[in-house]
Amino acid sequence: MKTITIDPITRLEGHGKISIFLDDAGEVERAVLQVPELRGFEAFVVGRLAEDLPQITSRICGICPTAHHMASVKALDDLFQVTPTPAARAVRELVYSAFLVEDHALHFYYLAAPDFLPGADAPAATRNVLGLVAAVGKEVGLRLIDMRRRLRDLVAFAGGKATHPVLGVPGGVSRPIPESERPKIRELARDAVAFARDTLGIFHKVVLGNRATLDLIRSDGYSLTTYYMGLVDEQNRLSFYDGWLRVVGPDGAERARFAPRE
Amino acid sequence: MSKPKVAIYWLASCGGCDEALVDLGPSLLEVADAVDLVLWPAALDFKVRDIEALADGAITASLVNGAVRTDEQAHMARLLRRKSQVLVAFGACAHLGGIPGLANLVGSAEIFRAKYLAPPFVDNPNGVVPTPHAKVGAHELPLPGFWPQVHSLEQIVPVDYTLPGCPPPPPLILAALHALLSGKLPAKGSVLAPERALCDTCPRKPAREPGRKPVKLRRVHQAAADPDQCFLEQGFVCAGPATRGGCGESCIRGNMPCSGCFGPPPGVEDQAAKLVSAVASMLDTRAADAAALAHELVDPAGTLGRYAIPASLLTARRDRTEP
Numbered sequence: 001m002k003t004i005t006i007d008p009i010t011r012l013e014g015h016g017k018i019s020i021f022l023d024d025a026g027e028v029e030r031a032v033l034q035v036p037e038l039r040g041f042e043a044f045v046v047g048r049l050a051e052d053l054p055q056i057t058s059r060i061c062g063i064c065p066t067a068h069h070m071a072s073v074k075a076l077d078d079l080f081q082v083t084p085t086p087a088a089r090a091v092r093e094l095v096y097s098a099f100l101v102e103d104h105a106l107h108f109y110y111l112a113a114p115d116f117l118p119g120a121d122a123p124a125a126t127r128n129v130l131g132l133v134a135a136v137g138k139e140v141g142l143r144l145i146d147m148r149r150r151l152r153d154l155v156a157f158a159g160g161k162a163t164h165p166v167l168g169v170p171g172g173v174s175r176p177i178p179e180s181e182r183p184k185i186r187e188l189a190r191d192a193v194a195f196a197r198d199t200l201g202i203f204h205k206v207v208l209g210n211r212a213t214l215d216l217i218r219s220d221g222y223s224l225t226t227y228y229m230g231l232v233d234e235q236n237r238l239s240f241y242d243g244w245l246r247v248v249g250p251d252g253a254e255r256a257r258f259a260p261r262e
Numbered sequence: 263m264s265k266p267k268v269a270i271y272w273l274a275s276c277g278g279c280d281e282a283l284v285d286l287g288p289s290l291l292e293v294a295d296a297v298d299l300v301l302w303p304a305a306l307d308f309k310v311r312d313i314e315a316l317a318d319g320a321i322t323a324s325l326v327n328g329a330v331r332t333d334e335q336a337h338m339a340r341l342l343r344r345k346s347q348v349l350v351a352f353g354a355c356a357h358l359g360g361i362p363g364l365a366n367l368v369g370s371a372e373i374f375r376a377k378y379l380a381p382p383f384v385d386n387p388n389g390v391v392p393t394p395h396a397k398v399g400a401h402e403l404p405l406p407g408f409w410p411q412v413h414s415l416e417q418i419v420p421v422d423y424t425l426p427g428c429p430p431p432p433p434l435i436l437a438a439l440h441a442l443l444s445g446k447l448p449a450k451g452s453v454l455a456p457e458r459a460l461c462d463t464c465p466r467k468p469a470r471e472p473g474r475k476p477v478k479l480r481r482v483h484q485a486a487a488d489p490d491q492c493f494l495e496q497g498f499v500c501a502g503p504a505t506r507g508g509c510g511e512s513c514i515r516g517n518m519p520c521s522g523c524f525g526p527p528p529g530v531e532d533q534a535a536k537l538v539s540a541v542a543s544m545l546d547t548r549a550a551d552a553a554a555l556a557h558e559l560v561d562p563a564g565t566l567g568r569y570a571i572p573a574s575l576l577t578a579r580r581d582r583t584e585p
Contacts, residue, residue, distance in 0.1 A: 006309070007311075008303045008309070008310065009303075010303045010304075010305075010307045011303075011307065013276070013277035013280075013304065014277070015272070019403065021401050030398065030399060032403060034403065036334050036406045037332065038331075038373065038377065038392070039274055039361075039362040040362075040376065040377060042380075043373040043375070043376035044364040044367060046368075046376075047367065047564065048564045051481055051482050052521075052561075052565070052568075055521060056361060056568075059361040061276050061277060062276035062280070062429065063278070065276070065278060076483075080483065106281075110305055111305075124308055125308075127307050130294055133291075141291070145288055149285075156512065158516070159516050160515060160516025160518060161431075161512040161513070161516070163281050163285070166513045166518040167518075169482050169483050171483070174482070174516055175489060175517035
């Protein structure tokens with residue numbers, strides 16, 4: 001009997017260890033993921049001031065702090081029974097959208113894509129964002145860095161800092177975004193959409209354009225048949241800040257749709 | 263000549279310190295070029311066994327973020343200490359315990375209850391909680407022991423330098439990395455940030471009317487803060503007087519009070535205790551109901567010692583009374 005241990009698991013936020021137990025024939029008998037870490041937010045937020053929680057709960061994850069910050073602020077709106085002003089809602093949604101793009105860029109380029117380029121068989125020393133940038137060209141790397149910096153600067157402008165922003169208060173935000181910023185933000189949004197499209201092009205080339213990779217991700221071991229749940233707007237379009245929870249089956253057919261409060 | 267080896271590791275943390283390193287942007291590419299990164303779980307695929315295989319002292323510098331609360335975290339802190347010439351406590355959790363350190367106000371039994379027993383969405387009729395030894399089928403599956411208290415890094419291993427902040431801001435990180443790589447480091451034990459309190463560089467105006475003292479504490483949802491005036495003068499609790507500067511006053515510029523993530527300024531042993539005196543001196547104690555004023559601060563430990571409970575005198579007392 002042999003055990004393969006992967007410790008720690010890498011290129012994600014969080015601590016984890018995988019043990020794969022092999023039988024005498026060398027086949028996988030059992031595989032276990034352990035999360036050897038616990039901080040206890042559920043317990044230690046009790047007794048804190050409610051309005052401090054958006055800043056405390058953002059520390060659940062420093063890669064996606066804005067998501068935790070926003071979820072907490074929305075819970076505060078509900079708790080205090082206040083509706084954010086239209087301007088405050090727009091600021092929150094703008095910040096969340098900027099975060100979403102930079103976070104997805106981080107996920108794709110820094111965390112996930114190195115599995116495909118330079119690839120799972122590449123040496124550990126190059127199977128990372130540096131190896132990816134070396135393979136796709138420094139130009140792409142510098143554009144990625146610049147794009148994320150501008151998006152994170154916008155989050156920091158509205159919320160003090162990009163990692164662990166402070167803008168959320170019950171019913172609103174801590175500071176307005178002046179009208180004079182509009183042209184710069186518009187330009188950023190246009191550039192972010194262009195960057196996302198070009199990233200999709202890289203995905204098609206690097207992931208879908210590679211036979212071996214395609215066979216891998218279509219294999220049984222890589223596939224999971226599941227239901228999906230996400231936030232949608234009135235017209236069932238994907239929405240990130242607010243809306244209805246919609247559940248679809250593996251076939252894409254709607255199985256449930258309800259307000260998060262329910 | 264081989265490049266200096268650098269390790270980046272996380273203990274009880276959130277990944278925000280790693281994100282702050284990514285925020286170095288083009289400078290990160292330069293640093294990655296100048297050094298041999300041997301461990302960085304957030305971004306690179308190296309394993310613990312790669313570090314165990316190195317000779318003692320083979321790593322030029324380890325940047326360790328996160329607090330310490332489990333056997334495994336203590337083991338990793340000791341392993342990286344042994345393998346490194348320089349060990350940097352990176353960020354508020356390694357420095358003072360940080361947000362995870364708030365758990366010291368609660369205790370481990372309550373954490374297990376709140377996490378594994380109490381939630382309505384947890385189905386756990388046998389009341390199973392994590393134990394260091396468990397079996398799945400015939401397989402032994404050890405889990406690191408969970409300590410009663412959270413500790414700062416310095417409480418576990420000797421620390422050479424500290425980069426404060428939640429997370430440390432990229433300009434301070436870059437300056438520290440340049441100092442490390444050029445060997446031009448300050449005296450051991452130094453905090454790699456300015457030697458002054460946040461108030462010294464705060465962009466806000468102090469009192470509009472000198473001598474005027476607020477009689478009432480205000481909470482951030484109760485009034486819109488004047489973006490140009492001192493928070494304390496407006497009655498909002500701001501950790502500025504008892505917090506080291508160097509963050510760029512980022513939260514203040516976001517129109518929210520400082521919550522103290524840089525820890526105490528030079529010469530202050532206990533940040534929360536210092537803040538108690540700063541807040542007390544701002545209240546109008548001539549008012550007849552001075553005691554009632556003090557009670558308006560409903561969570562003094564969590565508000566004034568937000569990032570520093572494990573490093574504070576409070577925890578030292580708790581430790582001694584623990585069974």
